[in-house]
Amino acid sequence: MLREQRRALTTGVIVGLLWSVGKVLVPKLTSLAVDRAILGTGSLLFWSSLIFVTAVIAGVFTAWRRWVAFRESRLTETRLREQLFAHILRLHVAYHDHTQTGQLMSRSSSDLLQIQGFVVMIPITASQLAMVVGVVAILVVQQPMLALIALAPLPFLNVLATRFSRTIHPAVVAVQQEQAQLATVVEESVSGVRVIKGFGAHAVTAARLRKEADDIRAVSLEAARVRSAFLPALDLLPSLGLLAVLAVGGHRVLNGQMTRGQMLEFMQYIGLLIYPLRNLGMTVAFGQRAAAALLRVNEVLSTTPTVQDASQPVALPQNERKGAVDFDHVGFGYHSESPVLRDFDLRIPAGASVAVVGGTGSGKSTLARLLIRFYDVSLGVIRIDGVDVRDLTLAELRREVALVFEDTFLFHDSVAANIAFSRPDAPHDVIEAAARLAGAHDFVLELPEGYGTLLGERGYSLSGGQRQRIALARAIVADPRVLILDDATSAVDPSKEHEIREAMRTVMAGRTTIVIAHRPGTIALADTVVLLDEGRVAATGTHDQLLATNARYRAVLAALAEEDPTGEGEVSR
Numbered sequence: 141m142l143r144e145q146r147r148a149l150t151t152g153v154i155v156g157l158l159w160s161v162g163k164v165l166v167p168k169l170t171s172l173a174v175d176r177a178i179l180g181t182g183s184l185l186f187w188s189s190l191i192f193v194t195a196v197i198a199g200v201f202t203a204w205r206r207w208v209a210f211r212e213s214r215l216t217e218t219r220l221r222e223q224l225f226a227h228i229l230r231l232h233v234a235y236h237d238h239t240q241t242g243q244l245m246s247r248s249s250s251d252l253l254q255i256q257g258f259v260v261m262i263p264i265t266a267s268q269l270a271m272v273v274g275v276v277a278i279l280v281v282q283q284p285m286l287a288l289i290a291l292a293p294l295p296f297l298n299v300l301a302t303r304f305s306r307t308i309h310p311a312v313v314a315v316q317q318e319q320a321q322l323a324t325v326v327e328e329s330v331s332g333v334r335v336i337k338g339f340g341a342h343a344v345t346a347a348r349l350r351k352e353a354d355d356i357r358a359v360s361l362e363a364a365r366v367r368s369a370f371l372p373a374l375d376l377l378p379s380l381g382l383l384a385v386l387a388v389g390g391h392r393v394l395n396g397q398m399t400r401g402q403m404l405e406f407m408q409y410i411g412l413l414i415y416p417l418r419n420l421g422m423t424v425a426f427g428q429r430a431a432a433a434l435l436r437v438n439e440v441l442s443t444t445p446t447v448q449d450a451s452q453p454v455a456l457p458q459n460e461r462k463g464a465v466d467f468d469h470v471g472f473g474y475h476s477e478s479p480v481l482r483d484f485d486l487r488i489p490a491g492a493s494v495a496v497v498g499g500t501g502s503g504k505s506t507l508a509r510l511l512i513r514f515y516d517v518s519l520g521v522i523r524i525d526g527v528d529v530r531d532l533t534l535a536e537l538r539r540e541v542a543l544v545f546e547d548t549f550l551f552h553d554s555v556a557a558n559i560a561f562s563r564p565d566a567p568h569d570v571i572e573a574a575a576r577l578a579g580a581h582d583f584v585l586e587l588p589e590g591y592g593t594l595l596g597e598r599g600y601s602l603s604g605g606q607r608q609r610i611a612l613a614r615a616i617v618a619d620p621r622v623l624i625l626d627d628a629t630s631a632v633d634p635s636k637e638h639e640i641r642e643a644m645r646t647v648m649a650g651r652t653t654i655v656i657a658h659r660p661g662t663i664a665l666a667d668t669v670v671l672l673d674e675g676r677v678a679a680t681g682t683h684d685q686l687l688a689t690n691a692r693y694r695a696v697l698a699a700l701a702e703e704d705p706t707g708e709g710e711v712s713r
Contacts, residue, residue, distance in 0.1 A: 158201045163412060164274050165194050171405030205263055213259035217252050224248055224437060231440075232447040233514040234474075242324025247440055250319060251433035258430030265423060268416040275409045283398070283406055289384045290410055293377040300377070304370040305424045311363035313432045318359050320436075322352040378414045385410055447513050447534070454531040456540060456621075462490035462525050463540075463621035463652035465511065471519030472503075472510060480506050482675035484520070493653040495663040495683070498672030499696050504656045505546075507672075508624045511654075512541050524622065542620035546627035548607040550599030555584050556591040558599070558610055562618040570617060577647050578612035612647075622652045658700035671696065 169191045228244060279287035329345050389406060392398045398406075465488040473479035480503040488494050498504050509515055511522055513529055522529045529537055539562075550558050559574060560566040571591065575581040583606055587593040599607045615623060645665055655666050663669055664683045671679040671686060671693050679690050686693040 161274075163198050163271055164278070164409075166191060166198070167405045167408035167412070168278075169194060170408060171399075171401035205267060209260045209263045213256045216259045217256035220255065220437070221248060221252055224252070224440060227441055227443075230445050230448075231443060232445050233509070234446065235443060240320075240324040242322070242326070243320045244440070246316070246320030246323045247433075247437050251316065251436050254316075254429045254433035255437070257426060258434075261423065261426065272413060272416055275412050279406065279409055282402070283389075286385055286389055286392075286406060289388055290381045290413070292384070293381045297374065297377045300370060300373055301424050304366070304374065305428060307370070308363065308366050308424075309428045309432065311359065311366050312429050313435075314359040315356065315363055316429075316432055316436065318352070318356045322349075322356055325349055325352050382407075382410050382414060447516055449533045450531045453533045453536075454527055456525055456527055456532065456536065464488065464490040464523075464525050465622060465652060465654070466523040466526075467507070467520070468523065469520040470510065470517050470522060472506060472515065472517050474515075476518075479518075480675055481510075484676060486670060486677055488652060488654070490525070490652055491650050492668065493648050493651075493655060493666040495655040495657055495666035495669045496672055497658070497663060497669055497693070497696060497700075499699060502672045503675050504672055505626055508543055508626050508654065508656060511622070511624065512543050513537055539618070540621045541624065542615040542618040542622070543624045544608075544611050544615045544626060548599070548604075548611040550595055550602070550607055550610060552595065554589075554592050554594055555587065555610065558595065559591075559613045560617055561614050566617055571613075574613040574616035575609075577616050578609045580606070580609035580613050583609075616647055620651075622654070623648065624654045624656070626656045627658065658697070660697065669693075 225248065228248075276287070276291065279290065325348050329349065385406065389398065389403050393400060393403045465486075467484050467486040470481050470484040471479060472481045480501075484503075484507075486494075496504050496507060506515075510517055511524075511529065513534060516530060524532075524537075524540065542562075551561070556568070556571050557564070559571045559580075563570075568591070572581060575584055575591075584591055584593075595601055599610065602610070612625075648665065653666070655662060657663050660683065667682075668680060669683050669686055670677055671690065673692060673696075678692060679686060681689070687697075
């Protein structure tokens with residue numbers, strides 16, 4: 141990342157070097173001004189003006205250096221945040237299943253701020269270091285004895301700073317980890333506020349937050365204890381050198397071994413050293429926080445997506461949109477020791493509709509996730525129009541296969557923007573036509589601003605059925621070859637379900653559709669029903685045929701009917 145900004149940061153360092161030259165010149169000019177004014181050999185006004193001009197130039201370089209440093213640090217933060225966010229979106233779904241949202245939020249916010257602060261310090265620290273080297277060289281050349289006295293604390297300062305760095309690092313990492321954990325709890329509490337209120341679990345949630353806050357306090361106190369033990373010593377050591385210089389240098393002035401101007405010059409140079417040395421501990425601590433933050437960010441960036449585009453992708457045939465789907469001896473398990481699908485074989489002709497029925501945990505939803513490549517199969521092949529889905533780019537695959545989830549997610553945006561999510565440039569008539577097909581148009585018009593109504597977070601201002609109809613409309617706008625409805629009508633009001641079924645019948649006509657459902661009315665929309673049992677196809681046929689001939693099918697529907705809170709899942713002919 142910093143390689144892209146090498147030129148700008150180099151400019152900042154050069155400006156910082158010019159600043160350090162100006163800062164180093166001021167004490168020398170002050171010494172000459174004092175000594176020549178006392179001897180009466182020079183104009184005090186001239187030297188004062190020269191010192192003023194030099195100080196102003198140094199101030200200009202100071203402002204320029206800071207501007208370059210902060211500009212590049214913000215650019216680094218922005219680019220790194222974009223890179224991190226893009227990588228998070230590319231990561232496979234399994235990664236998100238096992239990674240806390242708060243951890244990712246922490247890395248995208250507080251950790252990047254730590255890195256940004258470190259980048260600010262690069263030109264500033266480089267210029268201060270150059271100044272320190274220059275000042276030390278001048279002191280050694282002009283007053284070797286006094287320089288030795290002034291610099292005597294440096295070895296102790298170095299040892300102390302090294303120990304401080306080693307001690308503070310694990311404490312800083314622990315603080316950042318606990319902050320990420322707290323972010324997770326806060327995010328879950330805000331997102332799940334309805335569940336919390338519904339179960340009256342305010343005390344439980346408050347206890348979780350209190351525990352995480354107490355954990356942060358504990359690790360923060362440990363980090364503060366380390367800083368309290370080291371920072372005062374790091375601050376004191378440079379001052380001890382200054383006191384020794386005052387004592388010895390004052391004695392030499394009285395004995396005529398130094399002029400007043402030389403003593404003033406030496407003390408000014410020592411003053412230039414004190415600030416960087418005094419802040420050495422803070423610089424080290426800041427560097428440790430940045431290093432810990434960079435480590436956490438790199439943990440994400442170094443994670444390789446297990447689901448990626450093929451090295452030589454193949455395109456689907458475009459001359460005629462078909463949508464034939466073929467599950468060829470597919471095997472898969474979220475854990476290798478617990479397979480969900482075993483030698484699963486299913487062929488869906490182009491334009492056909494298939495309802496997949498099975499008990500809880502039978503792998504119905506897994507089929508949808510494999511087809512859209514949220515996960516890759518462990519065994520076998522999945523093809524669309526004869527092309528292995530792994531040979532397609534993810535962008536093309538997910539453009540041609542649309543999935544309507546049971547758990548509908550709507551964004552904090554307008555109704556129209558949510559419907560046109562996959563096609564932001566879709567004209568309004570396309571959006572409205574999709575809403576009509578999904579049975580959403582009428583209630584959308586009743587909203588305060590119609591299609592322009594801004595939905596609240598996750599669309600909770602709408603009912604569950606309304607959210608699902610918006611999601612259906614979103615899939616219709618995408619106009620995919622293959623449409624997957626994963627219990628997409630489960631939250632629809634039974635009184636409205638008939639209307640949506642009729643709308644879906646129109647949407648499904650001529651389009652390859654996989655319906656994952658448990659309500660007989662929705663299952664009956666499909667041309668063929670597939671009974672999934674123990675990860676395999678147990679039976680196929682129409683809904684009525686399976687009801688009449690297959691006891692296992694009747695048992696599965698009966699079990700699903702008991703789970704249906706609406707009571708609409710009754711087994712019926």
